[in-house]
Amino acid sequence: MKKTLTAICALLLLVCNVLSAAPDQQQQFEKANQLYKQKQYSEAAGIYQQLIDQGYSQPQLLVNAGNAWYRANKTGLAIYNYEKALGEDPFNKSATHNLAVANQRVEGYVNDLPLLFFQQWWLQLTHFHSPNGWATGAIIFFWLLIAGFIAMLIVPSFKPVLLRWGTAVASLLFILYLTMGISTYVLANTHSEGIIMGSVVKVKSAPDQESKDMFELHEGVKVQVTDATQEYCKISLPDGKTGWLACGEIRRL
């Protein structure tokens, strides 16, 4: 089921996307890998970043970019890329591991709480399909549902019990897929989390320059952005601290 859906999804995506010159990207990617091997980390990271900026967001690419930034001692960017990769694929082992390693460099890193079992389940469910997979599924089940209805309307004598059950299941699945599709879409389009990019950032008590400093955050700390004005963002930390800081210091995930 999943395979077929992904296949359909991939097909749809292929149709949707302009078929770009894939070998070119692969060449770039391999060049960056080569540079990484030669310990020219900043250059490698630059190429990876270019590919990412072009709109490619394969977890492997993001992890490689994170590795290069990590080696180039840009912990903030490394963590940003690892988090991105985990956003794409929360069960990516190397991204998880490397993020943990990179977080060791972060001063004042507060451990995230481990997810509860139902959060884990939810995460697994949301990543069962890609957002477009959920949408495609919703369409397919909707069609099945309608087909069932039509069959019931037009051919009343065609095994009505089986048809009725089938339609009920199809409608339930349609609702599920549609809900999941919407929630994944919302999830993918809310940028409520961010990584601190400045090496030392003063967190203020109010969104203006004159307010007093409350505490300091170091590069690479993951924060929750709860509110924002034009220039200042309100952040909260896993340990409950909140404060305002300039939005330019945060890179939203």
Added chain:
Amino acid sequence: MNVTTVSIRKFVLSLFFCLGAFSCLQAQEFRFTTSVSNNKVALDEPFQIQFMLENAPNVTSFTPPTLNDFEVLQGPSQMQGQSIMNGRRSEYIAVIYVIQPKRVGNFTIPGASARSNGNVVRSNPVTIEVVKANRSGYQQSPQQASPQSGFPPSRSQRQQQQQDEMEGVLRNGEDVNAKLRKNIFVKVDVDKTSLYEGEQLTATYKLYTRLPTNSSVTKVPAFKGFSAKDIELPNPPQATEETVNGMHFKVFTIRKTLLFPLQSGTLELDPVEVDNHVKLVKLVKNNNNRKARDPFADVFNDPGFKDPFDDPFFDDFFNRPEVTYEDVPYKVQTAPLRVTVKPLPVDNRPVSFTGAVGKFNMTASIDKQTLSTDDALTLKVVVSGQGNVNLLNGPKVDIPAGFEKYDPKVTDNIEKNSNPLSGSRQFEYALMPLEAGDQTIPAVEFSYFDVASNSYKSIRSQPFTVHVTPGKQTKRDKEDFSVNRNTITSNYNGVLNWVKQGRFLLVSPLFYVLLLLPVLLLVAALIYRRKRNYQQNNAAFLKHRFANKVALKRLELAARYLKEGKDKAFYEETSRAVWGYLSNKLHIPFADLSKQLIQDKLAQQQVSVQYSTQLFDLLDDCEMALYTPMHNNDKMQGTYQQAVAVISHLEDELLRAKSVV
């Protein structure tokens, strides 16, 4: 000689007087010494010999040694005084002769004897080397030569004595450097020059001086190859007195260091350098005529005896004008000293030897016998004794695997200024039990090299048995420092599927088009169904509505057949008309029609039995006429009338029933 004994008697009497006056004062340290101004003299050179009684209580007699080989030029003259130094009072009596050797050679002047407090005491003997006269280059010669010209010999000797005892006076023509060299030097004393690695060596740097000097140490030795431990010296430095070749020197200890060689071979002790500023009194003018007589001199001395204070210095002191002071800088340094350090013997060296040299004792103890895995155990090893305590390494302790061992905490307790260095060093090993059960900590062994017996010695403690009970924290997670734990994984180098993240299908029009499409289909299906339903419903209605008409039309056909006399066709048509009417009116398919069904239906429609019997009579007549052909025009007419009546009655009845319903 007669004169001598008389003067001694007088002198002794005056001594008694003095001592009586000062008897209340407690003597400090008794010393009876012989000293000479010079122990290497030329044949015709006069020199001075002095017998000094310090802090001697109740001196009752004094016997000078026999001076057979010398000629007494002057003396005995006596001098006495007291001094208070650092709150300690001391008094002294000195008897001084000026003598001249008669022969060349080495002579030993035996010590003088005196009776003090009833005991006979003797001073030390002095060896004098007499050489041929007029030897130039000898330090003392030029110093001696010039005063002799202007002064009588006796006077010059006395001056010499005063100068040595009291202050540095530089006479005309005296060589400053030679004088300094003779009277100030530094020396390093070591207690041994050949020793083992790690064995203690005591080095003492001393400044010897006979002149008033202001000294400062400018270069301290670095002691390369040694571990040094200084002994604290009193500040300000205390002078001691030492006699070198019969000459009194004030000795200041500059530095006293305990050294422990760290390597074998020939090691050099660096020289120490001392800057001196010697204050010398310079006599500008020699005035022989003026003589200030000391009033006390008459009390102690007979007129024949020469006045002890009658000398140029005291003249100067009272009259001043001829004296100038000179500050002479003078730098001295010790000769470098070499020390041979032998390596420790390799044979029979115990495994547990870690470099301790000396004489040691070791105790080991643990602070508890039973503990839980949550607690910590402390193994305390104390090594005490004499030797290189400050360099001790902890004894090797074989901790079983059931314990986590941490680096020992080292506490030193070294006795201050102890020589040889002694004290103790304490090693505290903190041990964390990891597993419950009975554990045994093996005996602690400590070895050292004993210099006295030239052998290695080992001390062993008892092994310790510890009972470990399981604590709350039974299993502790060991921190994982395995290879890949703290390094990032390697890059992905494979081929990627270069597909851009597309737009979200959910917000694309396609999604909604695709959703709308089946809805349209559904709508189409609904329309179709409705249409079909409508059509079906409409046909039935018309049939019902026109059932009467159809029946009447059939009956018209039947009427034609009646006129034409075709009775079979007539009955057929009549029967069909009735049945067709019933079929349409009662919504019963033609095929399903039966009398019973029609009766039920009619009963349902509450049609009165009268009409239904008429209907069934008609139907029966028709069937009878069909199967028993019998041409009867009247009957045919009657049947026709009956059929029309039944249909119109039924029509009325059914209409009524419908309206009722």
